[in-house]
Amino acid sequence: MDKYEDPKRACTPKDITSDMRKQHGLTMTYMQAYRAKEKALNILRGDPTESYNKLPSYFYILEKTYPGSVVSLKKTAEDRFLYAFVVLEPCIRDGSSILPLAYAIVDSENDASWTWFFERFRKDFGERENMCIVSDRHDSIWKASTLVYPELTRYVCIWHLWNNLLKKCRGNQEQVRKLYFALAKAYTLQEFSELMGRLDTIDKKLGVSLFDSGYHKWSWIHATVKRTWTLTSNIVESINNSIAKAREFPVYLTNVYNEAYEDNKELSHRMTVRASIEFLHIVTDGMKRFSVCLQSRICSCGRFQLDEIPCGHAVAAIMYKHQHGEDYCSAYYSNKNFKDIDAIPVEPLPCKSTWEIPLDVLEQIVLPPDSKRPPGRPSLKRMKSFDEVKFKRAKMTCSKYGIEGHNKKTCSNLPK
Template identity: 40%
Template structure:
């Protein structure tokens, strides 16, 4: 206990008192808007002046969203500071497949009210785009909030979280089911999907009923209502959570400041890589295009009309409509990128393959994503805060600190594994 008290005293000297951190919030959020005009912040308090929610969406992210694929990935991670709480995040992928954080909010916990409030702020900030989809785990509060706030937007389920549930409920056959499940989810045609589903049915009839109740369109490419741009998991949100872990015990003021600096650092790194890119597509998608080009070798192409072609891939016949950008394999329209059958046509008739790629994969969009920089907050000693902002008093939230050692490992949702990781890395960072 003596060592613990010494540590707490040292942290208080370094970071200040937790209560004082909440009092700084109105001034800090004002400075965020002042140094980054166009940013959106929101501070929600209870009737007695106690803290409820703090929301931040930087203008750099708001402008960058216009040039990114319309896929929003959301997730939450618990905090370990004095007053606990949870941080909810929303992010997307840029034209290089890197993470662009859109918004974050500190709330009391993951519940229906907090998620609804967060998604409402995102809708107010970013609006709704055509073909937009939201990807998350199967947290009940996210499902409920999405249904209310985004009734016309497709809500997709992260494959790994869904597999975790299947593994839990049908453990007896999970080793056999794993390969079939992921092949079924990534199948592009309903015929291929039905074949894998028939195999699943023979192994355990209950799996089909369970997946049907969830909705095939929420996790299967073959039944998807929108283009998911190959985003089938919530990995990018998990990567943001991993980056937050090292500051999960910070006071709220320091936490928000760290997140803002993190976004600034990521944006600068991604912008410099974009400037150094000498190809039309980023390296990730250029490599993918080359692989498909190799697979297209040896295919026979027969023109039917000016824009209709028949491609023979081994023993299979595929019809490609270059004008409508449709192939019977469905990869062309679902990935919004040329499939191997399209590339066989492109190679034979000397077409430009990049004309058939979505703008969300191209370098120009990548550069535009980071056109607006994140301006750092100046030192607190030179802040000039209006009197009405200074007069806004925020009290810490109500709550009782639990006795004993603070929790360090987040309790997983149903079906998630508890495997330990010595270091978390992600290709999207």
């Protein structure tokens, strides 16, 4: 029984049959071991179907522990569970840190569930300056966000777009990959055009596909909202990975920025600076010249205004004026901002034995969803993307002479 207390420890029916044979000398079938495991899990964690009826009590304690939090439970006409939505008050109050703003439990990712989620999210979180949506282009996310947030800009996760592009790639995949991610992170339109020209020489269809996707949806330089380094939906994927084991239960980040600045500072030592006016400087780097405006925090290379960290040219101008580079970094990169994230109090819920639930909450009925279990074993791992799957290439053999590397149609040994 102890093996099931830790959700990260895997114990399969095969392990159970092996343990029973070694420890007790008993022989069990696979199905006997499977049913024994299901019964042990129900004893430890409770019956999943009964856990839905505990949600009203759980949400009541959640609101009482974190005043100002928002919870919402939607049921069908037959009192069966449909959706649940949770926003913790500390996340709403802060709103400027990397925190999970809201989460929901739904039947599946479809138009109705995503629309309901965005409606609840807009009601409780509203709309804020420079707010945008980055997703994997899931049809339901795109439709629902367009319906509920028509004024917001929607961006595509460059990693998911790359996996879609990879299926169409016929050239050197590694070369195309480097060009694509360089395109997504290009700082100037000139740099973007040069990289796109190089991609066209490999496969023009890829350039057409990226154009059809909309440059403004994935390219940094074409974006209309400052989203700094948020080019992917990796934060969401990280959360999904961290709660993967929790899904088996009943229903019931500053070093990178410092390194970037230090690298730019190292590059600035080889540059020369000539002041034009008080805030405008001309910086020479080899055979190239760049204009830097410290007041507007803009450099002609494009990095200063997009990264919101002084680029090498800006660092050279800052050092020329004997000032501190930290004063020209975005407040989001400051030590204070990262310390403030840990200062947000999110206390654990009190012990269940101390809960005092009103009678009207206890009398609420929430039945499990009316769904049938699909055939086969449920998948516990996410589906791998096209880029992660390693395909074994079939060996091509000439049927005429049995030589590998070509087929009969392309054989050069056939008589002319």
